[in-house]
Amino acid sequence: MASSILRCHAMPYSILFVEDDAELAELIASFLARHDLNVQIEARGDTALAAIAAAQPDLVLLDIMLPGKDGLSICRELRPVFDGPIVLLTSLDSDINQIMGLELGANDYILKTTPPSVLLARLRNHLRHARGSTASTPAPSGSPGHRRLGFGQLLIDPLSRDVRLDGHSIVLSTSEFDLLLQLAQHAGSPLSRETLLQATRGVGYDGLDRSIDVAISRLRKKLGDNPDEPFRIKTVRNKGYLFVPSSW
Known part of the structure; x- marks a missing residue:
């Protein structure tokens, strides 16, 4: 195949x-x-x-x-x-x-x-x-939403939708990339499940949907985070998820 x-x-x-x-x-x-x-x-x-x-x-x-x-x-x-x-x-x-x-x-x-x-x-x-x-029609490469994001060994390119960690390409699904990009664009600020669902899937949070939690778990695994004590994408009680810019 x-x-x-x-x-x-x-x-x-x-x-x-x-x-x-x-x-x-x-x-x-x-x-x-x-x-x-x-x-x-x-x-x-x-x-x-x-x-x-x-x-x-x-x-x-x-x-x-x-x-x-x-x-x-x-x-x-x-x-x-x-x-x-x-x-x-x-x-x-x-x-x-x-x-x-x-x-x-x-x-x-x-x-x-x-x-x-x-x-x-x-x-x-x-x-x-x-x-x-x-x-969608790409915005100019210099626009804020399309600039490469770099955090230590992590590089995210919104235009090519490429993610590299320590020089190695990380294979992400479309939904996983969209979720990571949202988190990285708001590095240092926790984002709620409702905010992440709306931004990545265009739907509201009904209080039961666990798809964001599952996707975060997949991202942590692919990005070398600690599943028991995450230090790169942290869970912030009653607030959501936090991308830690200094942890890469």
Whole structure:
């Protein structure tokens, strides 16, 4: 498989839906198609990665229980080479599976019992955010939002979306990079979950969403932070998360 999967950004949005229940897949695909989303269905887990590479979708909608290879394994293998949203759509109402899915790089975890209109709204939100973060017109390189950020051995380039630590390239998903950039641009000031969710995903904090916590955990692991006593991205009680500029 190629080392990277590139996605085209021509309208309308395209979705590859990995689902082995043919009737359910057709029902959801037909509903989404009526709302201007192009949906391609792939029925097996062991052929999903090849199908994604060929289709270059804007978003991958992924069941967990699949023949050939399960959705969590697909998510783990896909995340390093696919920068678009990965949404798990499953009948498994399990906190453990939700945490695992988000840890492996999924952007969202949605139950199949969710009303179609809510599913549509959540998919559109992920698609808008992904396209906005990768296809927006770049500002001049000298503008504040696009200057390289340097903290000791850490270098963040907003234009190339490249992160290097001690000279080594750090592979981050789109959502992880956006989160790190927000934290680094406000280095020394704690940011709340609500602020981070709004800035990176365009959604409000409902008091239950743990996706920011999971993403912070992934960032700490990739950036060499101490998971037990973080010193680079600290948790500030009742305030949120703090990027420590002097710790790199």
